[in-house]
Amino acid sequence: MPPPETDGPPAARHVLEFPGGYTRTTGPVIGRFLTELRAGRLVGVRTAEGRVLMPPLEYDPATGDAVSDEYVEVGPAGTVTAAAWVPQPLPGHPLDRPFAWALIRLDGADTALVHAVDAGNPKALRPGSRVWPVWRQDRTGHITDIAHFAPEVTRIVSPVAPEYRIQAGGALRVFLEGVRRGVFLGGRCATCAKVYVPYRASCPECGSAIDERVELPDTGTITTFAINNLPDPRAPEVPFVSAYILLDGADIPMIALVGGVPAHEVRQGMRVRAEWLPEDERTLSMANVRWFTPTGEPDAEL
Amino acid sequence: MRDVAIVAFAQTRHTGHDTGLSEPELILPVINEVKDRTGLRRFGFTCSGSCDYLAGAPFSFVSALDALGAWPPISESHVEMDGAWALYEAWVRLQHGDVDSALVYGFGKSSLGDLRTIMTLQLDPYYLAPLGLDQLSLAALQAAALGADQAELDDIVRRSRADGLANPYAPDPPAEIPDGFAVEPLRTCDIAPITDGAAAVVLAAGDLATRLCERPAHIRGIAHRIEPHYPGMRDLARSASAAEAARAAGAGKGPIDVAELHAQFAHEELILRRALELPGGTVVNPSGGPLAANPVMATGLIRLGEAARRIHDGTASRTVGHAASGPCLQHNLVTVLEA
Numbered sequence: 001m002p003p004p005e006t007d008g009p010p011a012a013r014h015v016l017e018f019p020g021g022y023t024r025t026t027g028p029v030i031g032r033f034l035t036e037l038r039a040g041r042l043v044g045v046r047t048a049e050g051r052v053l054m055p056p057l058e059y060d061p062a063t064g065d066a067v068s069d070e071y072v073e074v075g076p077a078g079t080v081t082a083a084a085w086v087p088q089p090l091p092g093h094p095l096d097r098p099f100a101w102a103l104i105r106l107d108g109a110d111t112a113l114v115h116a117v118d119a120g121n122p123k124a125l126r127p128g129s130r131v132w133p134v135w136r137q138d139r140t141g142h143i144t145d146i147a148h149f150a151p152e153v154t155r156i157v158s159p160v161a162p163e164y165r166i167q168a169g170g171a172l173r174v175f176l177e178g179v180r181r182g183v184f185l186g187g188r189c190a191t192c193a194k195v196y197v198p199y200r201a202s203c204p205e206c207g208s209a210i211d212e213r214v215e216l217p218d219t220g221t222i223t224t225f226a227i228n229n230l231p232d233p234r235a236p237e238v239p240f241v242s243a244y245i246l247l248d249g250a251d252i253p254m255i256a257l258v259g260g261v262p263a264h265e266v267r268q269g270m271r272v273r274a275e276w277l278p279e280d281e282r283t284l285s286m287a288n289v290r291w292f293t294p295t296g297e298p299d300a301e302l
Numbered sequence: 303m304r305d306v307a308i309v310a311f312a313q314t315r316h317t318g319h320d321t322g323l324s325e326p327e328l329i330l331p332v333i334n335e336v337k338d339r340t341g342l343r344r345f346g347f348t349c350s351g352s353c354d355y356l357a358g359a360p361f362s363f364v365s366a367l368d369a370l371g372a373w374p375p376i377s378e379s380h381v382e383m384d385g386a387w388a389l390y391e392a393w394v395r396l397q398h399g400d401v402d403s404a405l406v407y408g409f410g411k412s413s414l415g416d417l418r419t420i421m422t423l424q425l426d427p428y429y430l431a432p433l434g435l436d437q438l439s440l441a442a443l444q445a446a447a448l449g450a451d452q453a454e455l456d457d458i459v460r461r462s463r464a465d466g467l468a469n470p471y472a473p474d475p476p477a478e479i480p481d482g483f484a485v486e487p488l489r490t491c492d493i494a495p496i497t498d499g500a501a502a503v504v505l506a507a508g509d510l511a512t513r514l515c516e517r518p519a520h521i522r523g524i525a526h527r528i529e530p531h532y533p534g535m536r537d538l539a540r541s542a543s544a545a546e547a548a549r550a551a552g553a554g555k556g557p558i559d560v561a562e563l564h565a566q567f568a569h570e571e572l573i574l575r576r577a578l579e580l581p582g583g584t585v586v587n588p589s590g591g592p593l594a595a596n597p598v599m600a601t602g603l604i605r606l607g608e609a610a611r612r613i614h615d616g617t618a619s620r621t622v623g624h625a626a627s628g629p630c631l632q633h634n635l636v637t638v639l640e641a
Contacts, residue, residue: 085485086442086485092419101439144432
């Protein structure tokens with residue numbers, strides 16, 4: 001990368017290049033390794049002392065003795081002994097997305113190979129992680145015939161998306177018809193005197209049938225809430241807040257989205273009002289309520 | 303062994319950017335400074351350390367000789383390594399006994415290109431260079447192998463910065479170093495800055511040393527040890543070669559007042575301190591070290607110069623200068639200096 005031009009003395013760009021690259025002979029040991037690599041095999045070389053050097057060297061670094069002519073197939077999997085994460089790959093790197101460098105002790109080897117691992121995230125590799133080579137399609141006898149390594153398969157993703165057709169009959173239909181008119185309908189239990197919203201056919205506490213319908217206002221108080229950071233098709237943005245809202249006059253809260261306010265300002269006791277879709281856009285659905293938004297009134301005691 | 307001492311040391315006021323000076327222009331002032339300090343105009347031997355890939359010009363070290371006044375012909379050599387190894391060669395040359403003085407210099411302008419990827423060219427061309435393994439990636443692998451305590455690294459970074467601010471030869475550090483990882487776990491603040499600069503040293507043997515310098519820094523031991531080049535063939539958490547070089551140089555035979563360590567990354571200092579078994583009382587890198595100024599190819603020689611300077615000025619009586627080379631501290635050169 002040439003340095004940026006500055007206001008200093010006159011500057012010129014200069015590239016040091018050897019057209020076509022250097023041609024290098026490999027010698028018998030590295031040549032054997034690269035030839036095996038082209039064939040999709042990983043081989044180390046055995047030293048006089050019996051250790052397996054991977055990648056093979058011509059001399060044992062521990063003793064200076066020439067290595068034997070015994071080549072040992074190792075791997076293909078290996079164990080990471082150290083790893084470093086590259087958040088911004090350079091043009092010469094094996095991968096063009098963030099990746100890890102790792103020292104990899106291939107199974108059967110006594111030394112570690114340095115290579116790139118397509119690990120996905122900086123926490124994916126640790127000493128002891130198992131990795132496998134991912135081979136390049138067209139191999140030429142080059143260390144980059146291994147495109148990179150990849151972590152062991154430890155999980156798969158199973159998409160699940162069955163479809164259902166749901167009919168709103170009974171009490172839910174009564175409630176949704178109210179919502180289409182811009183009204184929240186609840187039911188009062190004659191025995192317990194409690195008001196339940198959405199409207200339901202029987203009291204969950206005493207089991208009595210509920211006959212009395214109550215129209216509730218579209219204002220209420222947040223009793224508890226959660227800030228959601230994962231996208232959801234029902235929410236317009238991330239993060240979004242889903243809250244329990246105790247409508248005025250109701251005895252149990254109803255779950256709904258809260259909007260029109262930064263997520264970190266939402267609090268228990270906050271007074272909110274439903275924001276309705278325009279009348280001509282309403283359907284038989286809770287989507288008629290875009291969300292609840294703060295009224296600006298003082299917080300309520302809970 | 304013939305007694306050889308460092309009798310003069312000079313360094314440029316290093317810069318964090320290219321000032322446009324040519325290499326001979328960069329070197330000339332420090333050559334003249336050590337000539338003036340010793341009164342010597344000619345030397346029995348001259349040796350320099352530099353790397354042509356920094357300037358991107360083959361044989362750029364030859365044109366640097368223009369700064370010397372090399373006519374009539376001088377006895378001269380060059381190492382494609384840090385100037386510390388030029389000093390080592392000069393020390394060996396002085397052991398022959400036929401010459402008594404040597405001029406050593408090292409220089410580099412790492413601002414001209416992208417040091418991080420230029421250093422890839424020093425790697426083995428079969429297994430490492432084709433992967434594009436760059437200097438910071440290799441350092442991060444070593445940092446990961448070490449697994450250093452962040453507080454210890456912070457201490458080193460903070461101390462180096464404060465000492466560097468007090469060192470008139472070190473460039474002013476940036477007001478703020480951006481947070482975050484260059485290559486995790488290597489943080490941006492753990493990395494030596496890009497620096498241009500040069501340094502020169504004069505060695506003198508026997509009686510000449512005391513004639514040229516009031517308090518010569520005598521080289522009591524000097525040793526170079528190497529580990530396998532390939533990082534997967536060694537334990538990156540330790541530096542066996544630095545430990546062996548320190549033992550061979552006799553570093554542990556007495557107290558060490560000051561150690562100047564060629565650590566270009568904060569975690570390297572931890573590895574080196576352990577390898578050299580530095581006693582608790584040793585002051586490490588009082589100049590700010592390479593984290594304050596890192597004129598590549600002079601940085602190691604400056605460690606020796608700084609260690610000698612503390613003896614010249616009487617503030618120390620026994621010091622260690624250390625230089626490193628190659629990926630992940632592959633080479634280590636340890637020099638023990640005494641008053």
